Amino acid sequence: MKILLTENQIQSKIKELAKSIDDFLIKNKRNENDIPVFISVLTGSIFFFSDLIKNIKSEIIVDYLKVSSYSGDTTTYNVKILKDIEIDIKDKIVFIVEDIVDTGLTLKKIIEFLKDREPRILKICSLLDKPSKRLVKVKVDYKGFEIPPEFVVGYGLDYNELYRNTPYIFIYEQQNE
Numbered sequence: 001m002k003i004l005l006t007e008n009q010i011q012s013k014i015k016e017l018a019k020s021i022d023d024f025l026i027k028n029k030r031n032e033n034d035i036p037v038f039i040s041v042l043t044g045s046i047f048f049f050s051d052l053i054k055n056i057k058s059e060i061i062v063d064y065l066k067v068s069s070y071s072g073d074t075t076t077y078n079v080k081i082l083k084d085i086e087i088d089i090k091d092k093i094v095f096i097v098e099d100i101v102d103t104g105l106t107l108k109k110i111i112e113f114l115k116d117r118e119p120r121i122l123k124i125c126s127l128l129d130k131p132s133k134r135l136v137k138v139k140v141d142y143k144g145f146e147i148p149p150e151f152v153v154g155y156g157l158d159y160n161e162l163y164r165n166t167p168y169i170f171i172y173e174q175q176n177e
């Protein structure tokens with residue numbers, strides 16, 4: 001097992017991200033009732049989401065979206081919304097919080113889905129980004145780390161639902177039987 005990002009690296013990056021996001025929220029808040037909505041994309045972003053929002057000082061509301069991706073091959077890649085958000089985001093500042101952006105197809109689908117609800121501002125925050133694997137153009141406004149095109153697990157990210165519960169991220173190496 002090769003550790004890619006330690007707990008300390010992750011936590012200090014999250015503090016930096018939270019500070020930049022707070023600065024943005026302060027600049028863009030219209031009035032006391034203008035409360036931004038932070039959406040966690042389940043399940044991979046659970047730890048990142050909770051650590052990030054604990055470090056955000058502005059008043060916020062949270063909600064959750066669950067998606068699933070099926071890929072026979074890249075051309076039949078299909079993203080489905082399994083659980084919708086419950087909050088009305090019309091005219092709100094909305095942050096989508098993702099664990100990782102790889103091909104970008106999941107994020108593209110989520111952006112299209114949420115844009116229909118007419119948020120005032122839609123921002124993307126992802127802990128990890130694999131730019132070399134991108135198939136569609138998506139803009140990640142706040143990103144933690146650019147990583148190589150390896151399959152990573154830990155800190156919320158799984159392999160067949162395993163390995164989510166570590167405070168660090170490591171490169172998953174397939175064992176040969």
Ligand code: 5GP
Binds near residue numbers: 044103104107151
């Ligand atoms: P996309 O290819 O649509 O950008 O990413 C789809 C989803 O694939 C991500 O939200 C994430 O759940 C999963 N994924 C992509 N790369 C990795 C990886 O390296 N490790 C793990 N565990 N999941 C990944």
